[in-house]
Amino acid sequence: MVVEEFIKKLKPYEGGKPIEELKRELGIDGEIIKLASNENPLGASKKAVKAIKKSAEYVYLYPDGNSYYLKKKMSEKLGVKESNVIFGNGSDELLELIYRTFATKEEDEILYCYPTFIEYKLIGMAFNKKLIELPLKNFEYDIDTLLKNINSRTRIIFLNTPNNPTGTAIKYEDLERVVDKAHDNCLVVIDEAYYEYAICEDDYKELLDLYKNKNVIILRTFSKAYGLAGLRIGYGIANSEIIDYLNRTRPPFNVNIMAQEAALAAMDDDEHIEKSIKVNKEGKEFLYGEFEKADIDYVKTYSNFILFDVKKDANYVYEELLKKGVIVRSMAGYGYATFLRVTVGTLRENEIFINKLKEVLSV
Template identity: 75%
Template sequence: MFVEEYIERLKPYEGGKPIEELKRQLGIKGEIIKLASNENPLGPSRRAVEAIRSVAESVNFYPDGDCYYLKERLADKLGVSRDNLIFGNGSDELLELIFRTFATRDEDEILYCYPSFVEYKIIGSSFNKRLVEIPLKGFEYDIDALIDAINGNTRVIFLNTPNNPTGTIIKRSDIERVIEASDKDKTLVVIDEAYYEYAIAEDDYEELLDLYKNDNVIILRTFSKAYGLAGLRIGYGIASPQIVDYLNRVRPPFNVNIVAQHAALAALDDDEHIKRSVETNRIGKEYLYSEFDRMGITYIKTYANFILFDAKRDASYVYEELLKRGIIIRSMAGYGYKTMLRVTIGTKRQNEIFIKNLKEVLNV
C-alpha cells in the first residue's frame, strides 16, 4: 500500500460537470441556470474585469508573494494593520494552513457543528485529525453542546456564520462564550464569515471584526461570494500578528495568483457593485420567500445568498427533475436532510424560472 489507511478512506471531491457537457448529455437546447454553488449571479465587478484584462500580459511573472498592494488597501478598508492579514488561494487554502500549523499532534481534536461547511470535515480527514461533530440544534449551532465538548485536546474550533447550508447565524454573545471557554494558549477559534457582505445587510447581524483582537481568534472572509471572484480563488484571514506570522511560516510562496490579486484590489474599490449584489439578493430572497409561502413550502430564514427549503419530497428526485429542465440546485440528502434542498438566490429572471419549474416538479 502506497498510502496510509486514512487516505484510502477518503473520497475525492466530485465537482459538477461543465454546463456544456450537461446540455449535451441531457439534450437541453436552451439555457442552463446554475443555482447550486452560491455564486454571485451578477458576476464580478466591471472594475475587476478591467483589472484582469490589464494584467493578462504579465502572467509570465510570479505574483507578489506578500499581496503587498492588496494587503495595504484591505487593511485601510477594514481599519486593521497589514500585519493582521493573510491571503490564501481561496478560504480553503487558509483552512489547510490552519490544520498544518495548529493541529499537528495525534491527539489534537477539531470541533465543529454539523451540517456546516463540508471542508472542515474533508480537510480534517485528509490530515487524519480527530473530528468532533456536534449536531445542529434545529438548524442552528448548539453552543452549549459545543462548549461542553471542549477539552484539553481541543485544538481548533470552527464557527461558520452564516452557516452553510442552513443560512443561520451565531449570535455574537454565543461566539464570545466559545472564545471565553477555549484555552487561549492551545485552542484556535476560527470564525468563518464567507457570506459577510450579505449578512451585514441584515439589521440584526452583529459586527464581529473586532474579535480578531483575541489572541486565539482568526476571522475568515472571501472574494468568492459577494465580490463575484469565485473562479479566481482568493480569500483572506484577519488575526493577531502572531497567528498570521505562524501561518505565513507554512504558507507556500506565490500562493495567490497575480490575476486574483489585481481583480480583488479593483473589486475592493467598487462599492456600487457590492451594493447592487446585496440589493439583488435582498429582492430575490423576498420573492422566493413569498413564493415558498404560497406553495406551502417551509424554509429557513437566511442571512446568506442561498435558502434551505423543504420540498417534502425526496430531495434527490426533485434535484434530478429540475436538472432535466436545466435548473441546477443542491440536494441536501447527503447532509441528512432527505427532503431538503439549497438554492442560490439568483437574478429576478433566474428566480422566476426556478419557481416555475419547481411548481411543475411538485405539481403545485
C-alpha cells in the same frame, strides 16, 4: 503504491454541477441556470474584469508572494495592521493552512457542528484528524453543547456564520462564549464567507473585533458577493502571531496575479457590492413569497442561499430539476433527506427556478 487507509477512504469534493457538465450529460441545448454554488448572479465588477484583462500581460511573472498592495488596501479598509491579514487561494486554502499549522499532534481534536461547510470535515479527514462532529439544533448552532465538548485536546473549532447550508447566523454573544471558553492553544475559526450579505441584515453584528483575541481567526472571501470565485482568493484576519505562523506554511505564490489585481479593483467598486446586495435582498423576498404560496417550508437566511424542504426525496427533485436545466443542491448527503439549497439568482433566474420547481412538485 502504499497509501494510508485514511487516504483510501477519502472521496473527492463534490461541488455544484458545472453548466458544461450538465450539457454534456443530458445533451440539453436550451438555457441552463446554475443556482448551486452561492456565486454572485451579477458576476464580477466591471472594474475587476478590466483589471484581470490588463494583468493578463504580466502572467509570465511570478505574483507578489506577499500580496503587498492588496494587504495594504485591505488592512486600511478593515482598520487593522497589515500583519493581521493573510490571503489565500480561496479561503479553502486558508482552512488547509490552519490545519497544517496548528493541528499537528495526534491527539488534537477538531470541533464543529454539522451540517456546515463540508471542507472543515474533508480537510480534517485528509489530515487524519480526530473530528468531533455535533449536530445543529433546529438548523442553528447548539452553543451550550459545543461548549461542553471543548477540552484540553480541542485544537480547532470551526464556526460558520452565516452557516452554509442553513443560512442561520450565530449570535455575537454566543461567539464570545466560545472564544472565552477556548483555551490559549485552541484556535477558533470564524468563517464569514457570506459577510457582505449578512452585515446588511439588521440583527447581524459586526464581529471583526474578535480577531483581537489571541485564539481567533476570521475568514472572508472574494468568491461570493465580490463575484470572483473563479480566481480563488480569500483572506484571514487574526493577531500577528497566528498570521506569522500561517505565513510560514503558506506556499510562496499562493495568490495569482489576476486574483490580486481583480480583488484590488473590486474593492474600489462599492456600487457593484451594493447592487449585488440589493438583488439578493429582493431575490430572497421573492423566493420567500413563492415558497409560502406553494406551502414549502424554508429556513430564513442571512446569506445568498436558502435551504428549503420539499417533503419528498431531495435527490429525486434535484435530478428532475436538472432535466429541466436548473442546477441546485440536494442536501440529502448532509442528512437533510428532503431538503435542497438554492442560491438566490437574478429575478429572471429565480422565476425560472420557481416555475420548474412547481412543475416537479406539481403544485
